[in-house]
Amino acid sequence: MKRILIAGLFHEGNSFSSLVTGEASFAVARDEAVLAKARTSNAALGGAFRYLCEQPVTLLPVTTAIAPPGGPVDDDVYARLRSEIADAVRTSNPDGIYLDLHGAMITQTRDDPEGDLLATLRDAVGSKVPIAASLDLHAYVTAAMLGSADIIVACKENPHTDYDEAGAKAAELLMQLLEGAIKPVTAAIWLPLIIGARMETANGPLARLHETRRELIARSTNLLDISIYNTTTLLDVPNGGQCITAIADSDSAAAHEAVETLARAFWAARDEFTHELPSLASVMADLRAGRIAPLVILGDQGDRVLAGTPGDGTAVLHELMTDWPDIRALVPVTDADVVRAAGRVGIGESLRSAVGGRFSEGVTPVVADWQVLALGDGRFVQEGPFLADEPAELGDTALLRTGNVTVLATTLPGFTQDPQAFLSQGADPAAFDVMVTKSGHHFKLSFARIGRCIVIDTPGISNYRVGGVPFRKRRPIYPEDPVEITELASHLFWSAATS
Ligand SMILES: [Zn+2]
The missing domain is CATH 3.40.50.2300 (Response regulator)
Structure with missing residues (x-):
């Protein structure tokens, strides 16, 4: 043998x-x-x-x-x-x-x-x-x-x-x-x-x-x-x-x-x-007009943990709270500080805190009064089909609500392309009109059965644009540099x- x-x-x-x-x-x-x-x-x-x-x-x-x-x-x-x-x-x-x-x-x-x-x-x-x-x-x-x-x-x-x-x-x-x-x-x-x-x-x-x-x-x-x-x-x-x-x-x-x-x-x-992705505003306008039905699952192209970002982007969160306050939304954000603060005040209590923007450059934290809905250990097993049955870690989590927006704050960047990332921490996607995942491709596999999956054009390093990423070792490379291949x-x- x-x-x-x-x-x-x-x-x-x-x-x-x-x-x-x-x-x-x-x-x-x-x-x-x-x-x-x-x-x-x-x-x-x-x-x-x-x-x-x-x-x-x-x-x-x-x-x-x-x-x-x-x-x-x-x-x-x-x-x-x-x-x-x-x-x-x-x-x-x-x-x-x-x-x-x-x-x-x-x-x-x-x-x-x-x-x-x-x-x-x-x-x-x-x-x-x-x-x-x-x-x-x-x-x-x-x-x-x-x-x-x-x-x-x-x-x-x-x-x-x-x-x-x-x-x-x-x-x-x-x-x-x-x-x-x-x-x-x-x-x-x-x-x-x-x-x-x-x-x-x-x-x-x-x-x-x-x-x-x-x-x-x-x-x-x-x-x-x-x-x-x-x-x-x-x-x-x-x-x-x-x-x-x-x-x-x-x-x-x-x-x-x-x-x-x-x-x-x-x-x-x-x-x-190169691609043309819809804006959050256009998707939300379609939702409000009934051209698409809830649940809408948004892929946050600019802040994809599945491309390696820290997942602390707040662009979608800001826009939802400012422009679409009547829409019930669920958004994951990596923020260990707010998770700890929520743990100190406890479930059912409130705290005023900034959320997000701890690691990524150019991200503005969202400051609000948050009600602590749930606290979790961040452990879950993915339902897949992408990475089905794989255990995953978000670190400790806190489920926080302000108005119609609920944030799943996580200690670590995590696999939020899977419904279990939310369900296991006390947030049921079925209770929302819109939710966000930090994924651009794989969430479509795991969320297709519970809603409409749409990738949206958002700011952030994982929404690649020529000249937008400070490559140093990976050069010369097209389209960052004018490369010709003469001999394959x-x-x-x-x-x-x-x-
Ligand atoms: Zn891959």
Whole structure:
């Protein structure tokens, strides 16, 4: 029986957030709890687990850790998690390793911790033990990662409905490599391009690219996977462009041709990644006129915790209180200070306090008299389908009301794209006309069954506009800089299987 070690580390970084992602933000599972989680997971871990359970293998669960997107991970927290996984690899001598990674983590001092983690594990096991990882398609894929792993595959859809398929694919290729059935070679290409809009894969330019990807796979007998990485917008990292990888069985020409074909099409579409979103005012006018019915769930494009912001933006809150005071609204805001203050006065009591604007530049706090409706511990399990059954942490919470507006104040930025973030803390979305989530894509999956989901044009760093984000390391890059590509081959990377 082959012994397969399983571990995971999942975080998407925002280089421009002043809020360090610490231990409290991570939901961690260890040992048998990893398998218990995998059994019900519809994320990559679950997909890999279900595939491996059908194989003649023994599973060696170690540690999985997941935090909402946010500022750089605390260096010590990352180092401890890396040690946990690397120590387990050294003591257990597995035959193969499967990792459930996001791929766009940053720490206080590292731009590419996944590259560091994979290199550490490669050092630990030597060249003969295959390592496979599944990633989020918003990953920052680096040569260091590709050089240390045998298999790296992404999910293909945004919003991510197919994490489980990416996990299963990585596990399947890992097993085929272990059995000697394939000899994978990987080609990768990076385009010096930032995209910050039209990032969904079911429509627009990315839908066309993925159609080409599927055609290339269907036409070829040797291509095992093609992944298209739309590297998350708010990372400031070297060579942080869009990346395309192809894995082929002993056929470097097929891998090369696939990434080059897709790179040409991607670069040709580079000016199509702009969008026109409706304003809050236009959506509210539609609601008041009966053109749309409550419940309306708004995606706050400028303050997306799902893109790594601190979630302390107040633009929508301000506008709702000023212009639409008769509308019953529910708004999440990260603000540990007001949560503590509410805890001191207690449920049913009132306090005058500022809310929001503690971390993000240019955000004005909302000052009002708030009634404390509920206090919570911020723990919940997501109902999904995005990240279904994943535990999540908001830190302590306070539900505060002024007029018709209710604020869910959270200690930590959290996964508010899931209804359970609100229900678990005492706020039932059904009691409102309008509610806000700090998400631009994934809330549509989890809220579609209870209302109308609309992303609105709001100020903030996660509403990407050219020149609006102070990139330093991620340059030159289009459209921030006038970049021309004369020779695609100079952006190419190759790696061959280690075994
Ligand atoms: Zn993603």
